[in-house]
Amino acid sequence: MKIDWIELKLLDVATNHPSRTEMCRQLHSLGHEIRYYCGYRYSKREFPGLPQGIIHYLNAPRLKRIRGIYLVVKVIFLVNYLLWKKGTDILILDYLTNLSSSAFIRPFRILNKKTKMILDVRTLPAVERTFKRDIKIFHLSLKKAKKTCDGFTFISPAMKDYCRKNANLDGKPMAIWSSGVNEDIFDPDRYIKKKKENFELFYHGAISVGRGIKNLIEALAVLSRKYSEMTLTLVGQICDEEQIKKLIADRGLGEVCRIMNPVVQARIPQMIRDCDLPVIPLGRFRAWEVSSPLKLIEYLAMGKSVVLTDIEAHRAIAGSHPFAFYSRSDKPEDLAEAIEKAYLAKSKLEIFGRDARALAVREFTWKKQADRLVHFLASL
Numbered sequence: 282m283k284i285d286w287i288e289l290k291l292l293d294v295a296t297n298h299p300s301r302t303e304m305c306r307q308l309h310s311l312g313h314e315i316r317y318y319c320g321y322r323y324s325k326r327e328f329p330g331l332p333q334g335i336i337h338y339l340n341a342p343r344l345k346r347i348r349g350i351y352l353v354v355k356v357i358f359l360v361n362y363l364l365w366k367k368g369t370d371i372l373i374l375d376y377l378t379n380l381s382s383s384a385f386i387r388p389f390r391i392l393n394k395k396t397k398m399i400l401d402v403r404t405l406p407a408v409e410r411t412f413k414r415d416i417k418i419f420h421l422s423l424k425k426a427k428k429t430c431d432g433f434t435f436i437s438p439a440m441k442d443y444c445r446k447n448a449n450l451d452g453k454p455m456a457i458w459s460s461g462v463n464e465d466i467f468d469p470d471r472y473i474k475k476k477k478e479n480f481e482l483f484y485h486g487a488i489s490v491g492r493g494i495k496n497l498i499e500a501l502a503v504l505s506r507k508y509s510e511m512t513l514t515l516v517g518q519i520c521d522e523e524q525i526k527k528l529i530a531d532r533g534l535g536e537v538c539r540i541m542n543p544v545v546q547a548r549i550p551q552m553i554r555d556c557d558l559p560v561i562p563l564g565r566f567r568a569w570e571v572s573s574p575l576k577l578i579e580y581l582a583m584g585k586s587v588v589l590t591d592i593e594a595h596r597a598i599a600g601s602h603p604f605a606f607y608s609r610s611d612k613p614e615d616l617a618e619a620i621e622k623a624y625l626a627k628s629k630l631e632i633f634g635r636d637a638r639a640l641a642v643r644e645f646t647w648k649k650q651a652d653r654l655v656h657f658l659a660s661l
Contacts, residue, residue, distance in 0.1 A: 307651035364389035423448035456657035467582035483556035489520035493562030499613035564611035582641035584634035604633035
């Protein structure tokens with residue numbers, strides 16, 4: 282199959298780029314011709330091991346306001362060109378790309394019945410302050426896609442149910458491919474854990490109040506008074522820098538709470554190996570509830586027990602396995618209780634982690650996700 286995949290995504294700053302780069306790698310290894318089109322903020326980033334000619338960056342002016350408009354126009358022309366050219370078997374769009382181009386593609390869809398169009402939904406709008414406006418745009422894209430797309434793929438069963446109900450997608454071809462992991466890179470046996478005296482809590486990804494990081498720091502403030510060896514490492518792009526750093530200073534956590542800038546993906550497995558307990562403190566926000574957290578699957582593949590908020594997205598992956606220590610909510614007191622429970626069971630965490638590794642390799646490798654996607658595309 283010849284697959285063209287277009288997203289209004291800035292790949293060079295995306296913390297979840299493996300969901301694109303690893304999927305592209307797998308599709309290529311299965312013998313399919315895959316081209317992924319996206320934007321970039323700073324540079325045309327290269328990804329080691331990914332064959333040349335797969336990633337196609339869309340150039341755009343540096344000016345912030347003009348850049349967005351320019352990219353949208355460019356995407357509209359690209360979608361129509363690929364449909365007019367008739368060389369594409371599968372055209373995959375995200376909801377923003379679909380919405381931008383839907384008004385202009387109907388003539389080409391009439392002329393080109395061969396190319397199958399897929400709306401792939403990886404996420405709901407995730408900015409809480411603009412969520413009410415953004416979700417309306419999302420729903421509009423779904424309604425447009427009912428008329429122009431031949432099928433839909435989703436990141437999780439919860440996302441599928443949400444979109445099916447809100448856009449009345451019953452009867453449309455649908456499939457699920459979730460977040461995954463490269464089980465060879467995220468393999469605890471490849472890394473030697475550093476010896477240290479502290480008990481390290483760990484989180485990597487976007488560092489923001491909306492993702493529960495403020496509450497996690499508050500939980501650490503409570504626990505560090507009881508367990509002086511407990512520390513917290515946060516790795517990623519910090520979004521609410523002033524608020525988060527002030528909180529750390531006000532709680533006197535400067536010596537035990539460390540914030541690191543984003544690192545290349547190749548460094549993440551060693552950092553996970555070195556930590557004692559990853560924590561994902563996402564709250565009950567609709568965008569998180571229907572997600573499939575990439576970091577969670579990476580933690581499991583590295584054989585880690587984890588502390589998780591009790592939301593649908595976490596339960597769908599970790600279930601009731603003993604490696605999952607659930608916090609009733611993202612409130613500091615609930616997070617502290619779950620972390621303490623895991624800490625008191627620290628002699629068993631590695632034993633529990635073997636089950637976590639087995640689950641990740643059995644259900645969540647990128648090869649398994651690619652197989653699911655290809656099987657669906659071939660059925661259209």
